[in-house]
Amino acid sequence: MSTTNNAGLEQNGLIAVRRSTHSPIFTLVGALILVVLLTAAPWIVPAEIATTLMNFFILVIMATMWNLLAGYAGMISIGQQAFVGLGAYATLYFALKGVNPFVTIPLSALACAVIAVPVTYLVFRLRGGYFSIATWVIADTAMLIIGTIAMLGGGTGRLMPGLQNLSPSETAHYSYLATWIVALVVVVGTYYLLRSRLGLVLASIRDNEVAARSAGANVRSARRIVFVVAAAGCGAAGAVLAISQPFIQPTNEFNMQWAAEMLFVSMIGGLGTIEGPIIGSIIFFVLQQTLQQQGVWYLIIFGTFAVAIALWQPRGLWGAFRDRFHTELLPVGHWVREIKAE
Amino acid sequence: MIWLNVIIQGVLLGGFYALFACGLSLMFGVLKVINLAHGDMAVVAAYVAVFLTPHLHIPEVWSFLIVVPIFGLIGYVVQRTLIQKSIDRDPFTTLLVTFGLSVVIENLLLEVYTANGQTVNIGALITKSWHPASIIYISYVSLAVLAAAVLVLALLQLFLSYTGTGRLVRAVADDREAAQLSGANYRHIFGIAAAIAFATVAMAGIAFGMMTQFAPTSGGVNLLFAFEAVVIGGIGSLWGTLVGGIALGVAQQFGAHLNPQYQVLAGNLLFLVVLAIRPQGLFGKRTALL
Numbered sequence: 296m297s298t299t300n301n302a303g304l305e306q307n308g309l310i311a312v313r314r315s316t317h318s319p320i321f322t323l324v325g326a327l328i329l330v331v332l333l334t335a336a337p338w339i340v341p342a343e344i345a346t347t348l349m350n351f352f353i354l355v356i357m358a359t360m361w362n363l364l365a366g367y368a369g370m371i372s373i374g375q376q377a378f379v380g381l382g383a384y385a386t387l388y389f390a391l392k393g394v395n396p397f398v399t400i401p402l403s404a405l406a407c408a409v410i411a412v413p414v415t416y417l418v419f420r421l422r423g424g425y426f427s428i429a430t431w432v433i434a435d436t437a438m439l440i441i442g443t444i445a446m447l448g449g450g451t452g453r454l455m456p457g458l459q460n461l462s463p464s465e466t467a468h469y470s471y472l473a474t475w476i477v478a479l480v481v482v483v484g485t486y487y488l489l490r491s492r493l494g495l496v497l498a499s500i501r502d503n504e505v506a507a508r509s510a511g512a513n514v515r516s517a518r519r520i521v522f523v524v525a526a527a528g529c530g531a532a533g534a535v536l537a538i539s540q541p542f543i544q545p546t547n548e549f550n551m552q553w554a555a556e557m558l559f560v561s562m563i564g565g566l567g568t569i570e571g572p573i574i575g576s577i578i579f580f581v582l583q584q585t586l587q588q589q590g591v592w593y594l595i596i597f598g599t600f601a602v603a604i605a606l607w608q609p610r611g612l613w614g615a616f617r618d619r620f621h622t623e624l625l626p627v628g629h630w631v632r633e634i635k636a637e
Numbered sequence: 638m639i640w641l642n643v644i645i646q647g648v649l650l651g652g653f654y655a656l657f658a659c660g661l662s663l664m665f666g667v668l669k670v671i672n673l674a675h676g677d678m679a680v681v682a683a684y685v686a687v688f689l690t691p692h693l694h695i696p697e698v699w700s701f702l703i704v705v706p707i708f709g710l711i712g713y714v715v716q717r718t719l720i721q722k723s724i725d726r727d728p729f730t731t732l733l734v735t736f737g738l739s740v741v742i743e744n745l746l747l748e749v750y751t752a753n754g755q756t757v758n759i760g761a762l763i764t765k766s767w768h769p770a771s772i773i774y775i776s777y778v779s780l781a782v783l784a785a786a787v788l789v790l791a792l793l794q795l796f797l798s799y800t801g802t803g804r805l806v807r808a809v810a811d812d813r814e815a816a817q818l819s820g821a822n823y824r825h826i827f828g829i830a831a832a833i834a835f836a837t838v839a840m841a842g843i844a845f846g847m848m849t850q851f852a853p854t855s856g857g858v859n860l861l862f863a864f865e866a867v868v869i870g871g872i873g874s875l876w877g878t879l880v881g882g883i884a885l886g887v888a889q890q891f892g893a894h895l896n897p898q899y900q901v902l903a904g905n906l907l908f909l910v911v912l913a914i915r916p917q918g919l920f921g922k923r924t925a926l927l
Contacts, residue, residue, distance in 0.1 A: 421912070421916065423728055427671070427732060428671070429912065435861060436909065598740045599737075599741055602737035606722050606723060606730070
């Protein structure tokens with residue numbers, strides 16, 4: 296067969312290192328078709344479906360960010376709703392100041408990133424489970440502080456201004472597009488982030504933190520970058536949430552349920568894979584739509600399913616699929632393959 | 638006098654937080670497990686006391702006599718099955734599994750018992766209080782809860798210091814492998830620690846139901862306070878948990894005195910200040926963090 300011409304070990308003809316086991320052309324063409332379809336969706340599908348898709352995108356954004364934190368950087372946060380809420384309230388604040396709500400999305404994400412920096416200096420003092428609790432305290436504190444600010448509606452909430460001069464169909468189309476673009480930017484951004492040098496550092500920390508440190512990886516700063524990026528992403532999710540459901544209330548925006556959904560979706564789909572949270576979100580929405588009439592049963596079933604996955608299939612559904620078929624739609628790792636001696 | 642009352646009420650509240658938190662402290666100290674379903678277990682105990690023990694013709698006041706041992710048993714079984722299985726994976730799995738359980742339990746309770754508030758009926762005792770000075774009222778129930786917290790912590794300390802099983806628990810907590818090499822069955826010891834933790838959380842849950850109204854969502858808030866008490870007092874220190882609980886209770890009462898909106902906020906701020914200047918807590922060892 297072919298002779299190997301790669302560096303290092305590969306020169307001996309013993310192993311081959313590849314990004315992907317199949318041609319990236321398939322993924323690229325598939326992704327392009329999907330992007331075109333989803334961009335045109337609000338003009339094609341009925342309004343209810345577009346609304347469901349929007350909520351789906353919001354969940355995908357949050358889950359992708361949570362997966363970046365937990366699956367790649369080993370930080371289990373149960374307080375990401377802090378940044379969802381702060382993002383929503385930043386949007387409300389800017390809109391009250393007269394900025395177009397759609398323009399505020401990147402501003403809100405930036406605001407959350409700025410707030411996240413000092414937060415890391417506090418919460419990084421604790422590890423493992425106590426880190427999780429600290430993030431929760433941060434979320435609770437942020438909610439309580441926001442609830443005391445009368446200008447932002449205090450504890451009862453306030454309607455987001457700036458959307459009323461658009462027609463209902465314009466509002467629906469624009470907010471759909473905004474949500475979809477944010478989701479696309481977050482997923483593609485995460486993909487490139489993980490293929491960068493930072494992604495390599497994160498992989499080395501995940502595999503062996505002590506070895507990564509001794510090889511010169513700056514573990515703390517890598518984690519800090521991830522935490523800030525995840526805060527910005529959740530802030531953007533909060534901003535589009537505020538636009539799609541324009542009555543802003545502390546108990547809704549800072550709801551613990553956001554954290555629960557991000558976590559379940561990532562676990563079921565597969566921690567540490569980009570595809571996992573997306574697949575988990577699809578399963579979540581199918582279940583939620585099917586069991587709509589049965590109150591909170593969808594959450595009970597989904598939670599039980601997530602616990603079972605964590606115990607018996609910790610790599611999640613996509614992780615299990617990938618391990619069996621050696622395939623990734625969005626390859627961020629490398630496959631090492633042994634070449635059979637002739 | 639007003640401030641004295643604030644401090645007294647804070648200490649009483651702190652006693653409840655300590656009772657709530659000591660199981661958490663024990664689980665973390667011995668099993669190195671953070672049980673995020675701890676608060677929901679307490680709420681389940683309170684629901685059992687209200688809805689199931691009346692069927693056995695036991696007055697709700699005495700329901701803890703039957704609920705606490707049952708929860709001890711449940712703790713042992715849950716540890717030997719679910720929690721042990723997740724410990725065998727890695728520490729992350731225990732967090733994910735217990736958080737998942739917490740959400741499932743909370744929503745199941747919502748589905749079965751609705752979001753309506755419930756109380757553990759203790760008759761006229763709820764309104765009785767000791768009235769030592771003009772504006773100071775000390776509720777007998779709160780006093781009993783504080784006394785129960787001190788008693789539970791003292792008994793735990795005696796158990797860990799003077800009994801053979803207690804020594805085994807400490808040995809496993811210090812160094813699991815070494816204890817195993819000396820013949821200790823660490824899974825059984827973990828089960829015993831979990832049994833004690835669940836029994837104390839059942840007490841805390843019923844105490845909560847006696848003191849105030851509870852609903853399916855009460856677990857999360859109280860868990861947050863319990864964790865704050867543990868971190869303020871110092872991770873892995875039993876008496877530190879009592880001091881942490883009292884510090885948290887006093888901070889919350891001060892906040893509430895300024896403005897009822899600030900009650901929880903004041904506690905959270907105390908937690909964040911402790912985290913910023915003394916992350917190992919008031920009585921903790923530096924090593925507990927790493």
